[in-house]
Amino acid sequence: MKVTVEVNGTSQSHDVEPRTLLVHFLREHCGLTGTNIGCDTSSCGACTIHVNGESVKSCTMLAVQADGQQVTTIEGLAKGDELHPMQQAFHENHALQCGYCTPGMIMAACSLLDEIPNPTEQDVRLGLEGNLCRCTGYHNIVKAVLAAAEGAGK
Amino acid sequence: MIPVAFDYKRASSAEEAIALLAEYGDEAKLLAGGHSLLPLMKLRLAAPSVLIDVGRLTDLSYVRDAGDHLAIGALTRHRDVEISDLLQAQQPLLAAAAAEVGDNQVRHRGTIGGSVAHADPASDLPATLLALDATFVAKGPNGERAIPASQFFTGFLESALQPDELLTEIRVPKAPGSGFGFQKFNRRAQDWAIVGCAVTRSASGTGVALVNMGATPLRATAVEQALAGGASAADAAQLADQGTEPSADLNASAEYRRHLARVLVRRALEAAGA
Numbered sequence: 549m550k551v552t553v554e555v556n557g558t559s560q561s562h563d564v565e566p567r568t569l570l571v572h573f574l575r576e577h578c579g580l581t582g583t584n585i586g587c588d589t590s591s592c593g594a595c596t597i598h599v600n601g602e603s604v605k606s607c608t609m610l611a612v613q614a615d616g617q618q619v620t621t622i623e624g625l626a627k628g629d630e631l632h633p634m635q636q637a638f639h640e641n642h643a644l645q646c647g648y649c650t651p652g653m654i655m656a657a658c659s660l661l662d663e664i665p666n667p668t669e670q671d672v673r674l675g676l677e678g679n680l681c682r683c684t685g686y687h688n689i690v691k692a693v694l695a696a697a698e699g700a701g702k
Numbered sequence: 703m704i705p706v707a708f709d710y711k712r713a714s715s716a717e718e719a720i721a722l723l724a725e726y727g728d729e730a731k732l733l734a735g736g737h738s739l740l741p742l743m744k745l746r747l748a749a750p751s752v753l754i755d756v757g758r759l760t761d762l763s764y765v766r767d768a769g770d771h772l773a774i775g776a777l778t779r780h781r782d783v784e785i786s787d788l789l790q791a792q793q794p795l796l797a798a799a800a801a802e803v804g805d806n807q808v809r810h811r812g813t814i815g816g817s818v819a820h821a822d823p824a825s826d827l828p829a830t831l832l833a834l835d836a837t838f839v840a841k842g843p844n845g846e847r848a849i850p851a852s853q854f855f856t857g858f859l860e861s862a863l864q865p866d867e868l869l870t871e872i873r874v875p876k877a878p879g880s881g882f883g884f885q886k887f888n889r890r891a892q893d894w895a896i897v898g899c900a901v902t903r904s905a906s907g908t909g910v911a912l913v914n915m916g917a918t919p920l921r922a923t924a925v926e927q928a929l930a931g932g933a934s935a936a937d938a939a940q941l942a943d944q945g946t947e948p949s950a951d952l953n954a955s956a957e958y959r960r961h962l963a964r965v966l967v968r969r970a971l972e973a974a975g976a
Contacts, residue, residue, distance in 0.1 A: 549710065566710035566753070569744075588703050590741060591892050593807065602781075602810040608740050609811065612710055613733075613757060660806065677891035678805025 551615045555580065556624030564611050571595045573611035574621060582622040582651050586680070593679030596652035596659075597621050603659035605678070622651035625658070634658050634696045643692035645683035653679050657693045667697055705743035712755045716841060719756050719868050724843050726752045728865040733757060734777060734816035737808055738825075762815070762870060765789055771837075774872045776815025780804070780827075783814055793874050795882035795902045799830040802884060805891045815869045821854075821861040821918070824894035826886065828855060829919035831872065833900040833911035839871040846870070855918035880904040883970030886913070887962050889953070896953045897962035899942070901970040908976055915946040915963055925967055935976040939968035 551568075552561040555578055562577040574580045574597070583606060586594030590608040597606045598620040625632035631639065634654050644650045653676065660667065660675035667675065672693045673686075681689060711730075713719035723730060731750035733739060734757055742748040756762075762777035765786045772793055774783065783789060783800035790797045803809055803817070803826050817827045818838060831838075836851045840863055854862050863869060881903035886895045898913030899922070908929045910922040924941035948959035 565707060567705045567707055569704070572704075588744070590737070590804075590808065591890065593805070596807055599810075603807045604810050605807045608737060608808075610710075610733075610736065610740070612712075613736065613755065656807065659810075663806075675806055678807045680890075 551611045553614045554618045568611045570609040570611045570614050571606035580621050594652040596655040603656045637692040637696035641688050641692035643688040645685045649681045703744040706749040709752045722754045723866045734813045735811040737812035738820035771873045776869045778814050780809035780812050792876045792878050799826050799884045819869045823918050824914040829911040829913040830900040832919045833909040834874045837873040840867040841870050842867040858917040877904045881974035883973030885966040885970045897959050899966045899970045901974045903974040915948045935971035942967035
């Protein structure tokens with residue numbers, strides 16, 4: 549069936565089986581491979597994207613459920629060569645090691661700041677509980693999110 | 703992991719969903735947020751041949767003051783239950799329990815009705831609603847009926863819902879200022895509770911229910927009776943595993959679950975001011 553999703557501001561229409569997962573729609577049909585598949589069981593958060601502005605795990609959503617909705621992936625954050633403030637904060641705070649969890653971490657963190665603009669460290673740790681870093685680099689990830697929140701508040 | 707192929711039908715109203723259920727019978731499953739069903743389908747533990755998507759029935763997403771009770775639409779997402787001012791003020795246990803479901807991403811998709819209909823004894827909300835003496839409203843081809851929580855959970859992943867019925871609303875009593883406690887023991891945020899417990903405490907008494915201590919969510923009736931008889935929270939909590947049949951799995955032995963139930967019930971009772 550035909551599924552049309554507004555991905556990063558561009559309408560994407562593709563013929564897919566109803567069982568196609570949103571993450572496969574994005575990676576294989578839209579060619580947007582920035583969204584990673586980690587555990588494939590809605591545990592690790594590597595596949596986190598935004599649907600209508602809120603973080604969701606794209607491995608646990610069918611593409612047909614996103615039909616007619618707005619999706620943002622990691623590719624949609626930067627403006628040309630200018631990194632999104634959250635990406636910049638991850639860069640400046642060395643908040644990535646192997647980088648596998650990073651796209652999902654950043655998408656989850658952006659959604660978190662939308663809901664809690666001035667989070668405490670505990671808010672950030674709790675708010676990112678659905679994202680696992682296999683390098684266990686949480687310390688700098690939390691630092692980066694707090695820095696991004698502070699930057700946005702200036 | 704990719705589910706077995708299925709036919710996809712999108713319902714644009716509750717009536718259309720019920721008509722589709724009547725047409726496809728028990729070959730069909732309702733899809734709301736999909737956070738209970740899709741993981742099972744990806745593991746191929748469930749393989750419905752038809753999915754009826756009710757996820758766009760936004761008129762079933764609400765939290766309302768209905769006079770003598772609060773009414774919550776079945777399609778209300780966990781996130782919306784969690785941040786509802788009305789629930790935080792009038793039924794704080796439910797808002798607090800919703801905040802413990804999965805993680806942010808899960809709460810942005812999963813719905814209260816989906817969680818109830820899935821009837822997983824390890825889920826947070828079925829036990830919470832049992833403690834609250836909630837009422838579940840189901841619509842079918844013959845109209846609407848109200849099912850008390852105490853009669854709803856009939857077995858492991860089984861409920862009193864008929865294959866041709868759609869859960870439309872959850873009703874909970876108003877309890878402004880009630881004491882409450884919700885305890886959940888797990889290893890990662892998105893795991894089901896190894897054991898959990900929900901406590902609500904008001905002038906009319908104390909309700910205690912257990913997560914993952916048997917095939918269905920369970921009321922800890924021995925604890926409730928002991929409290930009604932004047933026992934302390936610490937003494938009553940010692941009875942928390944009475945009448946339960948916890949399973950053993952790689953996370954915990956049955957005996958460890960019984961221990962957890964006693965500890966978590968004590969903590970939840972103390973948090974509720976018992």
